[in-house]
């Protein structure tokens with residue numbers, strides 16, 4: 001697994017949503033980035049995000065893309081605007097609507113802990 005992804009998934013396994021933040025201008029980064037999207041600095045640090053945000057978009061998956069995800073159907077795929085200013089894609093509980101406040105949880109599945117947002 002590539003190092004950037006490993007840091008992210010290690011955080012999920014520890015129950016933390018970890019994102020990179022620029023040490024020069026304090027901007028949180030869309031995962032995964034090697035440089036700051038605001039100032040171009042390569043001085044980025046892994047930090048724990050609050051794990052809260054607002055649903056930007058939601059779709060319901062009723063047909064799994066692979067056998068591994070079949071047991072989870074139906075599940076929502078969300079775009080969540082995190083409070084840190086980063087938009088991320090993640091699983092969500094069915095029924096979440098655009099504009100709804102959500103918080104991250106982690107679902108153990110196939111050897112990983114998938115971020116899965118629930119209603120706040």
Ligand SMILES: [Zn+2]
Nearest residue numbers: 022025036039
């Ligand atoms: Zn920066």
